[in-house]
Amino acid sequence: MSIFDEPKIDTHCHLLDPDHFPYAPDVSYKPAGQEIGGGTYFSHVMNTYGVHHALLVGPNSGYNLDNRCLLDAIEQSHGKFKGIIVVKNDISKEELAKYKSQGVVGVAMNVALNGVDYYANTRALLGHLADLDMFIQYQVEHDQLNQFVPMVLNAGVRVLVDHCGRPTVAEGISQAGFQAMLKLAKEGFAHVKLSGFYKFSQKGYPFLDTDEYQNVILDVCGLGQCIWASDWPYLKAPYRLDYGPMLKLVEQRFTLEERKVLFWDTPKKLFGF
Incomplete structure (x- = not known):
């Protein structure tokens, strides 16, 4: 069986459809x-690469707080999609509960884009998510995540970390x-998404300078706390990227049995597909 035929759940991808859902006028990109x-499309x-389900992530690019495109896709998907949305920091628990009933499993905080200070007063939000058994998803870079650990531990909220945490390669694992x-x-x-290597690699595909970081993540977290994601359609990528070559990297690193855990078992249980 080709890796393209193995059943998969893609845990980080975006839908952008400006013809049907025009971009918000105030977005920066x-x-x-x-x-x-x-x-x-x-x-x-999904059909080409054996993807049965996907966790759609609301992009700050194009839509930001406008989640209509994502929610419509979930509604039309007959159970294939669930979502992570972008919301105001002061959203109420009742609003979050309504989103949960629509197939949303968590909220995204793009600290790498908006900065640490933008999310400084989010203790209440983390508490709401914990109460509702939803996720907080952090996209961070460099040392930004360090600022949020006390709040996360205090709230007891479940965490998804995008793109291996986007470390600074030159600074090492410490x-x-x-x-x-x-x-x-x-x-x-926390569960860690093994994805987005182009966001922190300094060498380009096949991102050999990220291997050390992936190895440490797997050693410390174990395969059961890692999930795979494509990051399709590669917003702001500095060079050409495609779905198939990204999957080939997974094939080279993991056995068939390990891929079943990464592609299917863990995300299916984690997100309730």
């Missing part, structure tokens, strides 16, 4: 060209942000 991909991508991610994982709070 409006994806165009090959960055655009709506639900209809993504269904062909850097504070990377260690903060490992701490959350070791204490049972």
Whole structure:
């Protein structure tokens, strides 16, 4: 069986469909060209690569707080999709509960884009998510995650960390942000997405300078706290990327049995597909 035929759950991808869901007027970046991909086209991508389910992530690019495109895709998917959305920091528990009833499993905080200070007063939000058994998803870089560990531990909220935590490759595995991610994982709070290597690699595909970080994540977290994601359609990528070559990297690193855990068993249980 080809890796393209193995059943998969993609735990981080975006839908951008400005023809049907125009971009918000106040967003700082409006994806165009090959960055655009709506639900209809993504269904062909899924069929090509054996993807049975996907966790859609609301992008700050294009939509930011506008979750209509994502929610519509979930509603039309007959159970294939669930979502992570972008919300105001002061959203109420009642609003979050309504989103949960629509197939949303968590909230995204793009600290790498908005900065640490933007999310400084989010203790109440983390508490609401914990009460509702939903996730907080952090996209961070460098040492940013270190600032959120006390709040996470205090709230007892479940955490998803995007793209291996986007460490600074030159600073090694001892850097504070990377260690903060490992701490959350070791204490049972975090799952780490093995994805987005182009966001922190300095060498480009096949991202050989990220191997050390992946190895440490797997050693510390174990395969059961890692999930795979494509990051399709590769917003703001500095060079050409495609779904198939990303999967080939997984094939080279993991056995068939390990891929079943990474692609299917863990995300199916984690997100209730």
